[in-house]
Amino acid sequence: MCNLDRLNYSMKLSDFVAEYLEQNGVGICFMVSGGAVLHIIDSIKLNSKIKIVCSQHEESAATGADAFSRLSKSEIGLCVATSGPGATNLVTGVSNAFFDSIPLICITGQVATFRKKQSKDMRQYGFQETDVVGIFKPITKYVVKIENAADIKFELGKALHIARVGRPGPVVIDIPDDLQRVEISPEELKEFRPEVTDSPEMEYFHEISTKLNSLLSKSRKPLLILGAGIRISGSASLVKSFIERVNIPFVTTWGAKDLVCEDFDLNIGTFGICGPRYGNWAISECDLVIILGSRLNQMQVGGKIEDFAPNAFKVLIDIDRLEIDKFESIGFHLDLAINLDVKVIIENVKLERFNNPEWSNWLSKIKSSFTIIAEHTQSNAEVNSYHFIDLLSNSLSEGSTIITDAGGNLCWTMQGFKIKDKQRLVSSWNHSPMGFSLPAAIGASFAKPNETINCIIGDGGLMMCLQELGTVARHNLPINIYIFNNRGHGIQKQTIETWLKGNQIGVDYASGLFFPNFKLLAESFGISYRKIETLSEVGKKIEPNTTSPMIYEVMIDPDQKIYPMLKFGGDLTNLDDSIVKPVFS
Ligand SMILES: Cc1ncc(C[n+]2csc(CCOP(=O)(O)OP(=O)(O)O)c2C)c(N)n1
Numbered sequence: 001m002c003n004l005d006r007l008n009y010s011m012k013l014s015d016f017v018a019e020y021l022e023q024n025g026v027g028i029c030f031m032v033s034g035g036a037v038l039h040i041i042d043s044i045k046l047n048s049k050i051k052i053v054c055s056q057h058e059e060s061a062a063t064g065a066d067a068f069s070r071l072s073k074s075e076i077g078l079c080v081a082t083s084g085p086g087a088t089n090l091v092t093g094v095s096n097a098f099f100d101s102i103p104l105i106c107i108t109g110q111v112a113t114f115r116k117k118q119s120k121d122m123r124q125y126g127f128q129e130t131d132v133v134g135i136f137k138p139i140t141k142y143v144v145k146i147e148n149a150a151d152i153k154f155e156l157g158k159a160l161h162i163a164r165v166g167r168p169g170p171v172v173i174d175i176p177d178d179l180q181r182v183e184i185s186p187e188e189l190k191e192f193r194p195e196v197t198d199s200p201e202m203e204y205f206h207e208i209s210t211k212l213n214s215l216l217s218k219s220r221k222p223l224l225i226l227g228a229g230i231r232i233s234g235s236a237s238l239v240k241s242f243i244e245r246v247n248i249p250f251v252t253t254w255g256a257k258d259l260v261c262e263d264f265d266l267n268i269g270t271f272g273i274c275g276p277r278y279g280n281w282a283i284s285e286c287d288l289v290i291i292l293g294s295r296l297n298q299m300q301v302g303g304k305i306e307d308f309a310p311n312a313f314k315v316l317i318d319i320d321r322l323e324i325d326k327f328e329s330i331g332f333h334l335d336l337a338i339n340l341d342v343k344v345i346i347e348n349v350k351l352e353r354f355n356n357p358e359w360s361n362w363l364s365k366i367k368s369s370f371t372i373i374a375e376h377t378q379s380n381a382e383v384n385s386y387h388f389i390d391l392l393s394n395s396l397s398e399g400s401t402i403i404t405d406a407g408g409n410l411c412w413t414m415q416g417f418k419i420k421d422k423q424r425l426v427s428s429w430n431h432s433p434m435g436f437s438l439p440a441a442i443g444a445s446f447a448k449p450n451e452t453i454n455c456i457i458g459d460g461g462l463m464m465c466l467q468e469l470g471t472v473a474r475h476n477l478p479i480n481i482y483i484f485n486n487r488g489h490g491i492q493k494q495t496i497e498t499w500l501k502g503n504q505i506g507v508d509y510a511s512g513l514f515f516p517n518f519k520l521l522a523e524s525f526g527i528s529y530r531k532i533e534t535l536s537e538v539g540k541k542i543e544p545n546t547t548s549p550m551i552y553e554v555m556i557d558p559d560q561k562i563y564p565m566l567k568f569g570g571d572l573t574n575l576d577d578s579i580v581k582p583v584f585s
């Protein structure tokens with residue numbers, strides 16, 4: 001056993017990497033092996049404190065590690081892949097973490113230094129040589145190739161620091177094969193020492209409080225927008241008491257839906273191109289909007305950002321200066337921008353309690369009168385996805401974890417799920433690749449052992465990650481997998497119908513796809529399987545808590561639409577010309 005405090009000894013660099021990671025908050029490693037990363041993996045295996053999960057694909061290893069970071073209390077997920085195809089397979093998983101600001105550490109093996117290409121323009125010299133730094137630069141906070149063994153401690157420390165500090169994100173450390181196996185003297189290694197940044201003076205917070213209180217005193221209809229930045233900043237546990245104190249109604253982005261339970265007083269729900277309508281009406285009606293930790297992406301503001309919150313004085317609080325600065329050039333004027341960590345604001349700004357019952361009563365009235373489920377009477381021959389999500393969310397207890405994929409199944413979940421206290425609802429919000437939720441559920445299962453993880457995935461999404469059923473089966477993970485089988489890529493079919501006169505391609509069997517028999521697929525992995533063909537079977541067949549993996553194939557009507565959804569040319573207050581915004585009185 002090596003000990004970092006022991007003086008005058010040498011150790012293999014890869015052993016040092018494993019030990020350093022283990023001593024700095026890494027307890028799990030999702031990996032796929034390969035020739036260029038064997039020493040790193042060997043050392044991690046020898047370090048008994050790091051648990052190893054053998055993924056079936058590097059994208060899943062990165063996604064598993066990302067979900068582990070999202071759901072574990074304080075640890076950071078690690079994934080390890082070999083050079084060349086191993087590294088390039090990480091790209092989607094790393095992108096998820098980058099665009100959702102999730103700390104993640106990736107180690108890639110690289111060809112030995114004496115086999116590297118001699119010039120930048122040369123394609124390749126070593127077998128499976130790939131420019132990892134070049135590929136990952138735009139999708140990481142930091143990527144470095146170790147050129148000199150003596151830099152290893154410094155670079156590991158730097159990468160771990162960068163992954164977690166400020167707006168978090170993924171980092172990649174590329175380590176050539178020959179350097180992995182050199183002997184180093186740990187006590188002689190240079191160490192990374194982060195710069196200490198000063199936090200603003202109390203006077204500054206006093207100034208902000210005065211400004212915001214003055215705006216609130218003039219406002220009759222204020223609204224908060226809560227974004228995912230709140231959880232990322234570590235203030236999820238503070239947000240409820242903050243809202244109770246300030247007493248201002250709020251909406252959440254999808255990434256922040258699980259911050260506060262659905263029936264929490266003043267929670268108006270989500271908003272955006274899939275509604276709900278009342279969330280969008282609240283935004284169009286408010287006269288002051290304070291946006292906390294959200295970059296207001298296209299799914300939230302629709303196609304006409306200039307019409308977003310048209311009557312409101314707009315305040316944005318965000319840690320990332322670039323997210324603030326971009327608005328001016330796209331024709332969206334912020335009246336007040338505060339470039340600070342949202343946690344610092346929640347902790348230090350003192351707002352006076354707001355009170356206007358007329359405003360909060362109107363908001364609760366529209367929320368209860370225009371529910372999504374009310375627009376979806378169960379008329380389908382098979383399972384109506386809205387009713388399914390409704391029943392599923394009723395059946396899941398407080399604290400459960402739900403992970404959803406991309407496509408229709410994501411929209412239906414986000415529109416219909418009613419969050420309970422301490423539940424976590426996770427997806428890849430910004431990159432949104434098909435095939436995220438299953439490997440993410442695996443990461444979640446290791447972050448929350450002994451809990452049932454609920455994985456919602458489309459039939460199409462499953463086809464992009466079904467090899468991970470092997471990982472689920474190998475560890476007998478308690479995951480309930482709900483395959484939303486609408487026999488195709490439902491969301492694309494709907495989009496093509498709405499926008500391209502129904503010239504369908506690659507959306508179902510008739511237009512070129514193929515799907516397997518999911519029952520036989522489950523059997524081949526040794527996973528239990530049940531089919532849900534009608535809503536009445538939901539309560540009878542689904543067991544919300546499980547101790548081993550279970551696949552529920554839910555037969556969704558292939559013509560089931562996502563509804564409401566913004567129609568071309570429409571705006572957020574009038575998603576599809578079908579329901580007119582009620583007048584505020
Ligand atoms: C990797 C990837 N490729 C393509 C897309 C574009 N896309 C989004 S959803 C979707 C279809 C999803 O089909 P399915 O998983 O069955 O979900 P459904 O819409 O039917 O619920 C496609 C092709 C994507 N998001 N990710």
Ligand SMILES: [Mg+2]
Nearest residue numbers: 458459488490
């Ligand atoms: Mg589908």
